[in-house]
Amino acid sequence: MTDATTTPTDLTALTALQTGDGRDGMLGPYGSRLLHGWYDTGRAAGLDEHLRRYGPPPFPRTAAAADRLVRAVDDAGLTGRGGAAFPTGRKLRTVAGGRGTAVVVANGMESEPASRKDETLLDLAPHLVLDGITLAAAAVGADVAHLCLPRTRQNQAQALREAVEERRRVGLAPVPVQVHELPHHYVSSEETSLVRWLNGGDARPLATPPRPFEKGVGRRPTLIDNVETLAHLALIARYGPHWFRGAGRPDAAGTTLVTLSGALRTPGVYEVEMGLPLGQLLDIAGGPAEPLGSVLLGGFFGSWLPAEQAVRVPFAKQDLAALGAGPGAGVIVALPARTCGLAETARVLGHLAAQSARQCGPCRLGLPAVAADFADLAWGRVTPEAVRRLEDRAALLAGRGACRHPDGASRFATTALRVFADDVRHHLRLGPCASAGDEPVLPVSDSPAPDDQEWR
Amino acid sequence: MAGAHSLGIDRIACDGYGMCAELLPELVDLDEWGYPIMGSAPLTGKALGHARRAVAACPALALRLDRPPGPAPDRRSAPRS
Numbered sequence: 001m002t003d004a005t006t007t008p009t010d011l012t013a014l015t016a017l018q019t020g021d022g023r024d025g026m027l028g029p030y031g032s033r034l035l036h037g038w039y040d041t042g043r044a045a046g047l048d049e050h051l052r053r054y055g056p057p058p059f060p061r062t063a064a065a066a067d068r069l070v071r072a073v074d075d076a077g078l079t080g081r082g083g084a085a086f087p088t089g090r091k092l093r094t095v096a097g098g099r100g101t102a103v104v105v106a107n108g109m110e111s112e113p114a115s116r117k118d119e120t121l122l123d124l125a126p127h128l129v130l131d132g133i134t135l136a137a138a139a140v141g142a143d144v145a146h147l148c149l150p151r152t153r154q155n156q157a158q159a160l161r162e163a164v165e166e167r168r169r170v171g172l173a174p175v176p177v178q179v180h181e182l183p184h185h186y187v188s189s190e191e192t193s194l195v196r197w198l199n200g201g202d203a204r205p206l207a208t209p210p211r212p213f214e215k216g217v218g219r220r221p222t223l224i225d226n227v228e229t230l231a232h233l234a235l236i237a238r239y240g241p242h243w244f245r246g247a248g249r250p251d252a253a254g255t256t257l258v259t260l261s262g263a264l265r266t267p268g269v270y271e272v273e274m275g276l277p278l279g280q281l282l283d284i285a286g287g288p289a290e291p292l293g294s295v296l297l298g299g300f301f302g303s304w305l306p307a308e309q310a311v312r313v314p315f316a317k318q319d320l321a322a323l324g325a326g327p328g329a330g331v332i333v334a335l336p337a338r339t340c341g342l343a344e345t346a347r348v349l350g351h352l353a354a355q356s357a358r359q360c361g362p363c364r365l366g367l368p369a370v371a372a373d374f375a376d377l378a379w380g381r382v383t384p385e386a387v388r389r390l391e392d393r394a395a396l397l398a399g400r401g402a403c404r405h406p407d408g409a410s411r412f413a414t415t416a417l418r419v420f421a422d423d424v425r426h427h428l429r430l431g432p433c434a435s436a437g438d439e440p441v442l443p444v445s446d447s448p449a450p451d452d453q454e455w456r
Numbered sequence: 457m458a459g460a461h462s463l464g465i466d467r468i469a470c471d472g473y474g475m476c477a478e479l480l481p482e483l484v485d486l487d488e489w490g491y492p493i494m495g496s497a498p499l500t501g502k503a504l505g506h507a508r509r510a511v512a513a514c515p516a517l518a519l520r521l522d523r524p525p526g527p528a529p530d531r532r533s534a535p536r537s
Contacts (some may be wrong), residue, residue: 029534193497206468207466207467207468207469233532347492359468360467360468360470360491361471361472361487361490361491362487365489365491366487397495401467402466402467402468437526
């Protein structure tokens with residue numbers, strides 16, 4: 001993965017937006033917003049450069065101004081960029097109206113192994129995220145904000161602590177921001193895991209209700225937003241909802257960061273307009289490097305789609321939902337036609353089973369069974385009855401955990417069985433195919449399952 | 457149906473004793489490891505009475521009766537970052 005170190009090559013696909021239209025900071029090259037600085041300079045933006053480009057963040061000083069900010073986010077149609085695409089304005093309003101002083105949590109955990117966009121954004125435009133955190137805190141009346149990062153990125157956490165301190169010195173810190181380093185397990189990025197850890201417990205999901213927006217950190221109403229969502233909010237606060245809607249579609253507004261990987265010529269993190277056909281997004285990353293068989297959308301929490309169907313579908317919640325998929329956190333992996341999708345899926349399911357918090361029956365028992373069945377299908381000998389049992393077991397995981405981990409694994413397995421149906425028939429008849437032993441396309445770490453002491 | 461209770465479960469607390477399926481066979485099924493599979497159908501009349509008994513009998517205190525949803529968003533549409 002090359003992160004944002006690759007420059008988009010397909011200019012025609014990218015210049016649908018006007019570039020640099022007079023008001024400095026509003027739009028960078030290729031219609032970029034969050035990555036404007038990167039496309040301009042090719043390096044991370046410090047505070048001075050950030051303020052030169054975008055100007056100071058307009059902190060609301062009165063309740064009426066805070067309400068106007070919430071309304072602007074509502075009108076902009078901003079949705080969460082962490083996976084669920086929930087309307088951000090509605091979430092702000094709910095937390096602002098909650099009982100007690102609110103808390104803001106910025107989620108920069110990015111536990112999806114094929115995602116790099118949050119790490120990239122925090123590296124390249126840290127002050128945009130910090131603007132967003134403090135503006136959101138002002139909008140909901142919070143008196144403290146927490147930025148949660150994985151413990152694996154210590155240099156980044158240190159850089160952000162310094163950035164927070166620099167802002168405090170120049171008077172850009174109306175609300176204190178604390179930077180935290182949490183255990184880096186797959187389910188540790190789930191919002192209730194953050195709340196539980198910040199309250200002194202394990203970074204493992206909690207049973208709900210209460211949801212964090214009702215009672216979260218310190219049992220106070222807690223706004224939890226992905227770091228990219230907050231960076232968009234920082235620009236909406238400056239330029240307004242109309243400007244935000246200048247990219248994307250009425251029902252899928254703005255730009256979004258995507259991590260494009262797999263069999264593409266220039267994989268990396270890109271900022272794209274919402275609503276573009278997926279094929280066009282692949283072209284922004286240089287296009288397929290070889291014939292594609294399928295596309296994984298949404299990472300290990302996502303869905304497989306056949307390549308020919310995937311390239312036509314617009315990257316927007318509504319269109320993707322019709323195919324049983326979603327934008328997720330913008331993770332898009334192009335799988336070559338020569339690859340064994342069953343082997344890819346089996347490896348990921350093994351990882352998901354190992355990475356579960358082992359708190360609920362379906363994750364403790366059902367998910368490992370599904371992973372073992374899938375490994376048999378990929379690398380062993382199976383009967384048609386065993387495949388039917390696998391289908392049943394996979395379907396039964398959904399909706400039966402404290403968090404959505406089993407739902408994600410269920411979707412991942414179920415869509416694989418559908419999209420790779422030809423491979424299933426082939427494996428049933430002849431055993432593992434020649435490519436089942438190939439080098440994996442999807443990045444699966446072989447780190448062992450976390451033990452009970454490793455969640456704090 | 458507005459105003460009706462429904463069965464809820466704390467999946468972390470649940471230890472798979474299976475009392476709920478024993479007492480509410482028409483509402484609760486068990487998977488092959490003994491963990492409950494249940495819908496979220498509204499409960500009224502006799503079923504509500506049976507459900508109350510099952511909730512009281514759950515050895516893990518995992519089973520509960522959820523009150524009718526208030527103004528807050530429901531679980532499916534709840535914010536998740």
